[in-house]
Amino acid sequence: MxxxxxxxxxxxxxxxxxxxxxxxxxxxxxEASTGESVGTMIDLTKCDGCKGKxxxxxxxxxxTENMDKFPEPVENIGNxxxxxxYEDWSEKRGLTNRITPYNWTFVQTxxxxxxxxxxxxxxxxxxxxxDNPPCVNICPFSAQDKKKEGPVVIxxxxxxxxxxxxxxxxxxxxxxxxxxxxxLKIAPKFAGGGVMxxxxxxxxxxKVGKRPACVEACPKGAISYGSKSEMLATAEQKAKExxxxxxxxxxxxxxxxxxxSPVPFEKVHKELMAxxxxxxxxxxxxxxxxQVGVGNFLDTPNGIAAGMLVxxxxxMFAAGAAAVKTMKGEKNNx
Amino acid sequence: xTRNKELKGQVKRHGFSTRFVHWTxxxxxxxxxxxxFGQLPLYKRYFVDQLAGLGWTSNFSVTLMIHxxxxxxxIFAVAYHLTYHIMRKEYDIFPKRGDVKESIQIxxxxxGRGEEPENDKYxxxxxxxxxFIGGALxxxxxxxxxxxxxxxxxxxxxxxxxWVTTTLHNVATFLVLFGIIxxxxxxxxxxxxxxxxxxxxxxxDADYAKERHSKWYKRVDVNKNVDxxx
Numbered sequence: 123m124x125x126x127x128x129x130x131x132x133x134x135x136x137x138x139x140x141x142x143x144x145x146x147x148x149x150x151x152x153e154a155s156t157g158e159s160v161g162t163m164i165d166l167t168k169c170d171g172c173k174g175k176x177x178x179x180x181x182x183x184x185x186t187e188n189m190d191k192f193p194e195p196v197e198n199i200g201n202x203x204x205x206x207x208y209e210d211w212s213e214k215r216g217l218t219n220r221i222t223p224y225n226w227t228f229v230q231t232x233x234x235x236x237x238x239x240x241x242x243x244x245x246x247x248x249x250x251x252x253d254n255p256p257c258v259n260i261c262p263f264s265a266q267d268k269k270k271e272g273p274v275v276i277x278x279x280x281x282x283x284x285x286x287x288x289x290x291x292x293x294x295x296x297x298x299x300x301x302x303x304x305x306l307k308i309a310p311k312f313a314g315g316g317v318m319x320x321x322x323x324x325x326x327x328x329k330v331g332k333r334p335a336c337v338e339a340c341p342k343g344a345i346s347y348g349s350k351s352e353m354l355a356t357a358e359q360k361a362k363e364x365x366x367x368x369x370x371x372x373x374x375x376x377x378x379x380x381x382x383s384p385v386p387f388e389k390v391h392k393e394l395m396a397x398x399x400x401x402x403x404x405x406x407x408x409x410x411x412x413q414v415g416v417g418n419f420l421d422t423p424n425g426i427a428a429g430m431l432v433x434x435x436x437x438m439f440a441a442g443a444a445a446v447k448t449m450k451g452e453k454n455n456x
Numbered sequence: 457x458t459r460n461k462e463l464k465g466q467v468k469r470h471g472f473s474t475r476f477v478h479w480t481x482x483x484x485x486x487x488x489x490x491x492x493f494g495q496l497p498l499y500k501r502y503f504v505d506q507l508a509g510l511g512w513t514s515n516f517s518v519t520l521m522i523h524x525x526x527x528x529x530x531i532f533a534v535a536y537h538l539t540y541h542i543m544r545k546e547y548d549i550f551p552k553r554g555d556v557k558e559s560i561q562i563x564x565x566x567x568g569r570g571e572e573p574e575n576d577k578y579x580x581x582x583x584x585x586x587x588f589i590g591g592a593l594x595x596x597x598x599x600x601x602x603x604x605x606x607x608x609x610x611x612x613x614x615x616x617x618x619w620v621t622t623t624l625h626n627v628a629t630f631l632v633l634f635g636i637i638x639x640x641x642x643x644x645x646x647x648x649x650x651x652x653x654x655x656x657x658x659x660x661d662a663d664y665a666k667e668r669h670s671k672w673y674k675r676v677d678v679n680k681n682v683d684x685x686x
Contacts, residue, residue, distance in 0.1 A: 264621070440536055444536075
């Protein structure tokens with residue numbers, strides 16, 4: 123065996139197993155919840171979309187707060203070869219009626235019939251900051267992170283702009299801008315598409331104890347901010363008071379944004395989808411629905427994750443049986 | 457017992473277990489690489505999903521499920537492989553001191569320069585290739601397992617730890633890819649093609665074994681036992 127004996131092999135195998143075990147359990151313990159995370163409660167009985175104003179105050183405040191983070195793409199953006207297109211919102215920075223890389227929140231307004239009367243409901247939309255965000259989990263470069271404080275944050279220096287996060291988000295929230303980011307330094311013609319942008323719940327502000335800009339700006343006090351459990355309790359209390367409905371507590375496996383509405387969200391969703399279908403390009407991203415009870419992209423794969431635990435044990439047993447059989451001198455199957 | 461050695465001028469080289477592991481690893485690794493590239497994402501941009509029958513390739517939920525199922529098969533095969541050969545105390549394929557030097561000597565000989573050394577059951581470069589691909593697969597399994605755990609809702613890792621894990625997973629993918637290319641490129645040399653049949657029916661030509669793997673052949677000849685299942 124030269125320089126590699128069986129003993130060496132067994133020692134190394136055991137060492138790698140122990141290292142893996144420490145890596146798994148140790149990190150889990152180290153990173154397990156350190157303090158309560160934050161959330162928001164959006165009271166749709168209060169929000170009126172800042173009627174009479176060109177742009178709702180929460181939208182304006184968000185734009186001002188995040189101005190320095192908005193992308194400044196290169197002048198000549200190349201196509202996503204071999205496709206003959208690229209995603210560019212830099213000429214539409216003023217858009218406030220959908221989510222874009224330059225507009226991280228907006229207000230949708232719907233009219234729905236409920237309880238025998240018509241309700242006009244204004245719904246501020248942005249990232250819901252999910253409990254188990256598929257956008258974070260499926261990012262091929264780990265460019266997104268669920269912060270211990272609760273917000274889901276994209277690292278613009280690591281993001282490659284594949285937009286997979288948008289594909290697995292039930293609301294398609296992350297918005298892509300081409301001509302900016304890491305991909306330009308690697309092989310811009312062949313791989314990557316820019317950087318994804320979205321609400322980070324004003325992470326820089328909440329880290330230092332401030333409230334998100336949209337919360338502070340709302341003239342009606344429609345957006346509450348606090349500990350997640352407190353926000354959920356407030357939402358439940360409010361829903362009880364008005365015999366209303368909650369959105370965001372169960373969707374995508376749970377989020378940290380809780381909407382309370384006097385009308386069922388099924389009706390809101392239906393109306394939103396009708397509006398979307400009438401847009402110039404109904405396929406364009408940035409105009410989310412509110413599908414009730416929408417599942418998490420990872421529910422199915424997580425369901426078979428246990429198979430990975432069983433696989434090595436099954437393999438060892440099967441091999442053990444085969445080895446014993448052959449060592450006894452029994453005939454092989456060939 | 458002699459049945460295991462001489463079979464119509466052929467000598468038995470691999471039993472069922474070895475071939476089962478080889479092909480399970482091969483098929484699952486192919487599926488893992490294919491579905492993994494689908495996770496980048498890649499297939500929509502490059503119109504792969506426009507090809508007949510490949511519409512599913514740009515569906516992340518489909519490619520992720522394939523990735524998980526193929527990973528289960530790979531982990532099963534690796535566990536089987538290690539357990540089986542450890543129990544049987546078969547370590548012919550582990551690299552030995554001087555294998556790099558000997559590999560160069562073998563390649564030179566195949567190019568018509570110099571004499572080939574006497575080979576055991578595996579050539580020096582086969583032992584090195586095994587260690588390279590095996591090491592990369594273990595790295596991929598370990599980092600992949602962490603990624604699977606990360607996807608479960610109750611568990612959180614630090615972002616730095618996950619970035620290192622993800623990057624190692626991606627790097628290991630390319631190591632495996634290079635390993636497979638090298639493995640297949642070995643058959644460019646006519647001298648190596650004699651071994652091909654053993655991964656299908658378990659046997660190689662007796663003359664080939666005698667000439668190319670003389671050390672192993674002698675051992676099989678002397679022992680005349682079933683200890684040829686590696």
